[in-house]
Amino acid sequence: MPQDYPTLLQRTWPFTKMEGLGNDFVVLDGVRQDFSLDPLSCRRIADRHYGIGCDQILLVEPATSPGADFRYRIFNADGSEVGQCGNGARCFAVFVRRAGLTDKSSIRVETASGPLQLQVHDDGLVTVDMGVPRLDPARIPFAAPAPATDYCLELESGRVEFAAVGMGNPHALIRVADVEAAPVAALGPLLERHPAFPERTNVGFLEIVSPREIRLRTWERGAGETLACGSNACAAVVAGRGWGALGEEVRVDLPGGSLEIRWPGPGQHLQMTGPARVLFDGIWQGLESI
The missing domain is CATH 3.10.310.10 (Diaminopimelate Epimerase; Chain A, domain 1)
Structure with a gap:
């Protein structure tokens, strides 16, 4: 085998498929499991023919900064990591409560773009404080x-x-x-x-x-x-x-x-309110380089 071919290891990853207004996500619990996401893994998961299929992949991780409950990471279907996703943030809030990672209705998360405040309402809608829009x-x-x-x-x-x-x-x-x-x-x-x-x-x-x-x-x-x-x-x-x-x-x-x-x-801070819904849970049998 050529030297530049990676050795591949098959791993089994539980996931939850969610959507916010049809913007669909694969959500992974990186608090209780160890995930190593690279661009190739993301593209395989997001593929709608050979993978699970999604617009973005959301990864829940332990917080690294004081005052935050979780770290929120977002990967596009092409494998690029980005700093913000509003529909994903609402799904994130629903996911961590459903998964038993928190019982809070007000959740503070850290992102690559700064902190977000998520509020889950009794009717199931979620409000996200998106911070101050940047015009500079x-x-x-x-x-x-x-x-x-x-x-x-x-x-x-x-x-x-x-x-x-x-x-x-x-x-x-x-x-x-x-x-x-x-x-x-x-x-x-x-x-x-x-x-x-x-x-x-x-x-x-x-x-x-x-x-x-x-x-x-x-x-x-x-x-x-x-x-x-x-x-x-x-x-x-x-x-x-x-x-x-x-x-x-x-x-x-x-x-x-x-x-x-x-x-x-x-x-001033901008607030967005909307729904988030769980579609199904599953097991991803993926491959990663070792």
Whole structure:
């Protein structure tokens, strides 16, 4: 066998499949089990034909910072690790309670993008305090000389105007007249990988229905178009408020369902409320390099 071929070890990993508005996740308990996730393992798990199938993989780990209950890690379907996922955060909160890892209804987790506060309500909905949205281009990150409500880039398909918002991960928001006719598959990957976004970006296409309601479709970096993206929904409300088109409380209608977003304005914390649901438990018989 060639020297550069890895030796593979088959391992059995329990998992839980969950969804938040159709944004689906494989959730792994890394508190009571030892998981070694690399990009290849993530791609195998996320594969919808030969694996379990999911948009992202969520890993629950012991906290490493004072005051946190858990560490929350997110891996895209392409194996890249990211700092934030709003729909995943709601699923995370439901998972740790269901798994008996905590009985708290208010849960503080650490992420690569900073701490998150999760609140599980009696009706099963979960509110996530997403923190203060980032509008400074350097913190999004996005290559621009100064903050603005709109930016412009030249793509292969032509000029595109958008807002840029950081929610612990980068977002570009394009306003459209009809979200159903939005060129998600055409513009999404072009803007996602534009050099102006050094960490790539999620791309949202939003239609403003009223000051209290928008419709949104999302192209997620590393996953393609998904049925919902919680952090993109948050970023869309921030963008809409920057345009002067939205109020403090907004319902965001996505292909997979609706979220309630509340944001008082710049410098204030943003809160997202929505559902999270367990689909099934299973055993993954995976392979990892040794």
